[in-house]
Amino acid sequence: MTIWELVYRIGVDYLEIWKSYTFPSPFAVIKTLFGLIGDNTLGIAVLASMKRIIVGYSISIVIGVIIGLTIVRYKYLDENFSALILGLQTLPSICWLPFAILWYGLGEGAIMFVIAIGSTFAISIAIESGIKNVPPLYIRAAKTMGASGIKIYWNVIIPASLPSVISGLKQGWSFAWRALMAGEMLTATVGLGQVLMVGRDLADISQVMAVMVVIIVLGLAVDKIIFGRIEANIRTKWGLDRG
Amino acid sequence: MSLIVENVSKRFDTKHKKTHTLDRVSLEFKKGEFICLLGPSGCGKSTLLNVIAGLEKATEGRILLGGKEVKGAGSDRAMMFQESALFPWLRVIDNVEFGMKMAGVPKEERREKALKYLKMVHLTKFQNSYVHELSGGMRQRVALARALTLDSDVLLMDEPFAALDSQTKNILQLELQQIWWETKKTIIFVTHNVEEAVLLADRVIVMAANPGRVKKEFKIQLARPRLLENVDLVYMVAEIMKELKEEVEKVAKAEYDSDWNIEKDTVLSNTSDDMGIGL
Ligand SMILES: Nc1ncnc2c1ncn2[C@@H]1O[C@H](COP(=O)(O)OP(=O)(O)O)[C@@H](O)[C@H]1O
Ligand SMILES: [Mg+2]
Numbered sequence: 001m002t003i004w005e006l007v008y009r010i011g012v013d014y015l016e017i018w019k020s021y022t023f024p025s026p027f028a029v030i031k032t033l034f035g036l037i038g039d040n041t042l043g044i045a046v047l048a049s050m051k052r053i054i055v056g057y058s059i060s061i062v063i064g065v066i067i068g069l070t071i072v073r074y075k076y077l078d079e080n081f082s083a084l085i086l087g088l089q090t091l092p093s094i095c096w097l098p099f100a101i102l103w104y105g106l107g108e109g110a111i112m113f114v115i116a117i118g119s120t121f122a123i124s125i126a127i128e129s130g131i132k133n134v135p136p137l138y139i140r141a142a143k144t145m146g147a148s149g150i151k152i153y154w155n156v157i158i159p160a161s162l163p164s165v166i167s168g169l170k171q172g173w174s175f176a177w178r179a180l181m182a183g184e185m186l187t188a189t190v191g192l193g194q195v196l197m198v199g200r201d202l203a204d205i206s207q208v209m210a211v212m213v214v215i216i217v218l219g220l221a222v223d224k225i226i227f228g229r230i231e232a233n234i235r236t237k238w239g240l241d242r243g
Numbered sequence: 244m245s246l247i248v249e250n251v252s253k254r255f256d257t258k259h260k261k262t263h264t265l266d267r268v269s270l271e272f273k274k275g276e277f278i279c280l281l282g283p284s285g286c287g288k289s290t291l292l293n294v295i296a297g298l299e300k301a302t303e304g305r306i307l308l309g310g311k312e313v314k315g316a317g318s319d320r321a322m323m324f325q326e327s328a329l330f331p332w333l334r335v336i337d338n339v340e341f342g343m344k345m346a347g348v349p350k351e352e353r354r355e356k357a358l359k360y361l362k363m364v365h366l367t368k369f370q371n372s373y374v375h376e377l378s379g380g381m382r383q384r385v386a387l388a389r390a391l392t393l394d395s396d397v398l399l400m401d402e403p404f405a406a407l408d409s410q411t412k413n414i415l416q417l418e419l420q421q422i423w424w425e426t427k428k429t430i431i432f433v434t435h436n437v438e439e440a441v442l443l444a445d446r447v448i449v450m451a452a453n454p455g456r457v458k459k460e461f462k463i464q465l466a467r468p469r470l471l472e473n474v475d476l477v478y479m480v481a482e483i484m485k486e487l488k489e490e491v492e493k494v495a496k497a498e499y500d501s502d503w504n505i506e507k508d509t510v511l512s513n514t515s516d517d518m519g520i521g522l
Binding site for chain 1: 296297298315316317318320321322324326328330331332333341342344345346373374375376389393399
């Protein structure tokens with residue numbers, strides 16, 4: 001904060017490299033932030049964005065799990081589709097937007113699609129590698145203790161692959177979050193991304209900055225509070241943090 | 244319930260090569276007998292144990308337990324591995340209960356029995372610990388407790404103490420004798436360590452390699468509990484070592500360059516604390 005203010009003072013007031021409308025002062029940003037909270041713009045935008053990402057992300061979990069399990073189950077698919085999925089995962093999901101708009105029109109459906117497709121592949125890859133990396137010894141041990149079929153899946157394979165699956169879900173979330181912002185900025189439906197764009201259109205740099213702060217805080221909060229806790233819990237249990 | 248290995252052969256055919264791992268192995272184990280399978284590494288000891296456990300299918304032949312042919316793995320043949328194979332996501336007590344949980348034993352009963360066996364291996368203090376908090380020896384104790392809860396007549400052990408330091412190993416060998424005595428299980432114990440075999444077994448079965456088969460059997464009729472320093476035991480170890488040396492030499496000759504000679508590069512004639520570790 002102090003550094004920011006200092007940079008602002010030096011850059012704008014003394015050296016005059018930036019105009020005050022290209023680089024905001026922290027006070028202006030905070031003022032705008034309260035303004036946005038006050039007239040409820042921010043509240044409505046956050047709610048709309050959250051609703052979208054929760055639906056989109058849930059869809060991607062369901063589809064990701066199904067794809068992951070199917071690949072593990074059928075060797076033929078694995079040989080042919082694993083590389084394809086890996087390739088698809090490297091494609092930034094916003095590249096799907098033109099498709100999405102053609103299929104769903106410029107609106108809610110398109111954004112959902114972009115969010116879902118952004119995290120689906122990351123999740124399915126995590127499920128696949130999580131299951132494949134379960135030490136065979138665990139399964140053999142379970143078999144000699146009378147477990148078979150679905151019991152092995154439920155009591156050994158799922159818990160054993162959990163660390164990898166959780167980090168896949170976490171990665172999927174961050175992809176979904178980026179896709180959401182990009183999608184909202186480009187389609188201009190109510191949401192955080194759109195408030196950011198409005199700021200740009202009005203040349204209100206403080207509003208742009210204020211929304212960026214909100215996006216960072218929200219993203220971090222979910223990442224650290226939800227996924228961070230689950231991950232830390234598993235890591236201490238398994239003793240993965242030692243050494 | 245006697246356990247019979249009837250004419251078992253096992254071949255592995257992979258893309259790169261075909262291996263004939265077991266060749267018509269026939270063995271009979273009496274109820275309550277303690278048998279050690281001894282042989283150079285790679286002779287098929289683990290494979291034979293896996294076939295008995297039902298984790299591998301025999302290419303030919305079959306396994307009979309109490310007159311019935313064994314199909315697949317089952318809790319009537321408990322197994323312990325060189326690594327504990329405990330589950331890191333479960334606490335010690337839940338690991339011990341795992342087999343009973345699979346069998347649908349009610350919670351109360353499970354807990355009670357798990358504690359009983361944890362007590363037998365002296366680890367009740369650690370019931371709420373996770374696996375990574377235990378030493379190697381403690382893990383094998385927990386694995387043993389977990390195997391005992393299955394109440395199987397047969398306990399299969401694949402070099403369970405091979406990765407432990409020699410003090411821990413000695414203690415566990417003594418305790419295993421005690422537990423075997425109390426539970427009267429048929430134990431088939433794989434090892435490549437001659438002393439360990441003679442210390443534990445009623446009968447030592449020496450295996451030959453390439454393909455794996457039974458080479459010779461030794462009955463060990465020494466009073467228990469046995470001690471490594473016992474003269475008769477040392478004599479027996481020497482006898483079996485002679486038999487094994489021939490086999491190890493053969494395997495080594497096949498693997499190393501033709502100028503290799505066991506007398507020059509003595510692997511076995513040094514009788515330090517861990518005979519046969521270089522096999
Ligand atoms: N799953 C497998 N696939 C191919 N070959 C195997 C497999 N398991 C064991 N073998 C072969 O069988 C031989 C005996 O292995 P193993 O039973 O582990 O020996 P030991 O336990 O006596 O050291 C090895 O030479 C190995 O090449
Ligand atoms: Mg082995």
